[in-house]
Amino acid sequence: MTVVLRTPAIDDPALDARGVRAALLVAFGQVQKAIGADEDIVVVVPAADLLGHRGPARAALVGGLVGIVRAVAFEGARPGWRINALALPDEVDLSDDTAVERVPDGLSGQVVTMGTALIGKVAP
Amino acid sequence: MSTRTALVTGGARGLGLAIARVLAERGHALLLVDRDDAVVAAAEELATDGHRARAVVADLTHDTGLASVVAAAADAGGIDVLVNNAGITRDARLLKMTPEDFAAVIDVNLVAPMRLAEALAEHLREGASVVNMSSRAALGNFGQTNYVASKSGLVGFTRGLALAWAPRVRVNAVAPGLIDSPMSRAMPEDVLVGLVNKIPAARIGEADDVARAVAFLASDDSSYLTGQVLTVCGGRSVAP
Numbered sequence: 509m510t511v512v513l514r515t516p517a518i519d520d521p522a523l524d525a526r527g528v529r530a531a532l533l534v535a536f537g538q539v540q541k542a543i544g545a546d547e548d549i550v551v552v553v554p555a556a557d558l559l560g561h562r563g564p565a566r567a568a569l570v571g572g573l574v575g576i577v578r579a580v581a582f583e584g585a586r587p588g589w590r591i592n593a594l595a596l597p598d599e600v601d602l603s604d605d606t607a608v609e610r611v612p613d614g615l616s617g618q619v620v621t622m623g624t625a626l627i628g629k630v631a632p
Numbered sequence: 633m634s635t636r637t638a639l640v641t642g643g644a645r646g647l648g649l650a651i652a653r654v655l656a657e658r659g660h661a662l663l664l665v666d667r668d669d670a671v672v673a674a675a676e677e678l679a680t681d682g683h684r685a686r687a688v689v690a691d692l693t694h695d696t697g698l699a700s701v702v703a704a705a706a707d708a709g710g711i712d713v714l715v716n717n718a719g720i721t722r723d724a725r726l727l728k729m730t731p732e733d734f735a736a737v738i739d740v741n742l743v744a745p746m747r748l749a750e751a752l753a754e755h756l757r758e759g760a761s762v763v764n765m766s767s768r769a770a771l772g773n774f775g776q777t778n779y780v781a782s783k784s785g786l787v788g789f790t791r792g793l794a795l796a797w798a799p800r801v802r803v804n805a806v807a808p809g810l811i812d813s814p815m816s817r818a819m820p821e822d823v824l825v826g827l828v829n830k831i832p833a834a835r836i837g838e839a840d841d842v843a844r845a846v847a848f849l850a851s852d853d854s855s856y857l858t859g860q861v862l863t864v865c866g867g868r869s870v871a872p
Contacts, residue, residue, distance in 0.1 A: 525746035529738050532781060536734045539777075543726060560792025560859070568746060571788020572738070572781045578772035579780035583726055617772060630860075 511542040512608050513551045515573065519602075523565040532572045539576055539591075548590050550608050551577055555595035555621050558632035574619055574632070581617025590616040595632070597623025637708050638850065639663040639701070641692060641748070642718030644671035646813055647765070650839035651715055654847045656683035660713060663704055667691040667718075692718065692744035698751055705755040712757050713850040716745035716786075717765040721815075723775045734778040741782035746789055753797075760801045763849045764790045768809040768865045783807070787861055794859030802858040804849045809865025811837040833866030 517523055517531035535551070542549050553570045560567035577593045584591070592615050600607055600622065611620050619632050626632070638655045642648035643664035652662050652674070661684035664675045668689075675687035688704045690697035705711050719741045722733040745764055756762070769776055770783035787805055794803040810816060810827055816836065819827075828836050845864045848854050863869050 525743045525750070528746070528785070529735065529743050532738055532742075532785070533731060533735055536729075536777065536781070537731065540726060540729075557788070557792075560788060560790075560795050562792075564789050564792030564796055565746070567788035567792030568742060568785045569788070571791075572742065572785030574788075575770060575781035575784025576777055578770075578784065579777040580726055582772035582780075583774050583777070 510548040510550055510608070511538075512605070513538050513549060514602055515553075515569065518554060518557065518566060518569060523563075523569065525565065525568075528565055528569045528572065531569055532576070535573055535576060539580055543580065543584060546589075549577075549580075549592075550611055551591075551593045552602050552608065553593055553595050554602065555597050555623055555626055558595055558619070558621070559626065559629055577619075578617050585616060592616060593619045595619055595621040597625050599623070635661070636712035637661045637663065637710065638713035638715065639665060639705060639711050639752075640715040640717055641665045641745075644668045644674050647808070647811065647839050647842055648715075648717040649674050650843040651717060651846045652678065652685070654840065654843040655713065655850060656685065658847055658851070661708070662686065663688055663701075663708060663711075665690055665692070665701055665718070667697070692748055693739045698747055701748065702751050702755065705752055710755050710757045711752060712760050714749065714752060714756065714760070714762045715765070715846055715850070716748060716762070718744065719765060719782075721776065721779050723779070725775050726777050729777060734781075737778035738782050738785075741779065742785045742789070745786060749793060756801050758800055761850045761854070762793070762801060762803040763846050764803070764805040766790070766805040766807040766861060768807050768863055768869050770807060771869060790861065791859045798858055802855070804854070804857055804859070805861045806842060806845050806849065807861050807863040807865070808842045809837055809863070809868045811839060811842060813839070830871055831866040831868045832871050835866065837864065837866055
């Protein structure tokens with residue numbers, strides 16, 4: 509089974525540093541719980557926040573979430589198990605589970621970026 | 633001689649002090665910030681060498697510490713260079729890492745730089761440069777979920793702030809790899825040798841390697857750079 513993590517704070521226009529802290533702490537607990545249950549994990553984030561297009565606080569939060577994904581993938585790498593970040597474009601609802609189903613097997617520790625908005629930009 | 637003022641956090645020792653010294657040698661007046669009062673002696677040492685350095689003992693995870701740094705910046709007449717260098721580690725495997733260990737690292741390495749930058753916004757002079765100290769570990773590291781999250785978060789913050797503050801202020805990050813430090817010297821020799829063998833530059837980094845990269849981003853030599861991450865790791869981040 510795949511656990512899908514979404515962080516409501518990402519869409520809070522008033523998000524600040526303390527909000528980033530709180531959201532990362534929640535995500536950390538969710539990832540720990542999922543790892544303890546040996547579940548695959550997908551962390552869903554807005555692609556626009558990978559490069560800070562919606563402000564520094566949201567970018568810090570998404571950067572932190574991607575960091576969790578990479579660190580956990582690094583530590584927990586083993587055949588068949590996976591944790592990834594799925595970055596969705598503006599036109600896709602973050603709650604859309606069909607997008608999650610499109611993350612390919614065999615990937616772990618990756619940022620899977622859907623859509624075309626970041627073509628030509630720094631690879632996040 | 634430049635009259636630019638640089639504020640360096642975590643300036644009592646190690647990388648922060650090395651950055652401060654290089655900036656001082658390039659003509660900056662310094663505000664050295666650290667929660668350890670050893671920062672006072674560090675500033676005195678720089679002053680003995682003929683540099684302009686003032687120490688601020690402050691814990692940036694607390695409102696009072698933040699306020700005292702902002703007051704010092706105002707007293708200095710403004711800041712030209714802000715180096716968010718202060719950082720900590722509390723390593724543990726994921727399932728053994730406590731929420732307290734996770735939060736402590738996020739507080740110092742990510743939340744404090746975010747709050748300091750925002751608090752200093754009105755004190756940053758036109759053309760100022762912010763340099764956030766990330767890490768090559770932001771790309772992933774063993775037993776450091778908290779540290780990796782904090783340093784990757786700082787990269788995100790760097791990009792977002794660069795866009796938000798352009799063109800008045802530039803914001804970049806430096807991501808050091810393995811650097812000679814008390815922490816690296818404490819590693820078992822075979823572990824350290826193994827790590828160095830993975831570095832294309834075939835040596836461990838020195839604090840001055842990082843300090844010079846920070847000085848470049850702080851200077852007008854990098855005036856067309858913003859929102860970027862300069863990885864100072866001897867090529868480790870691209871090696872197999």
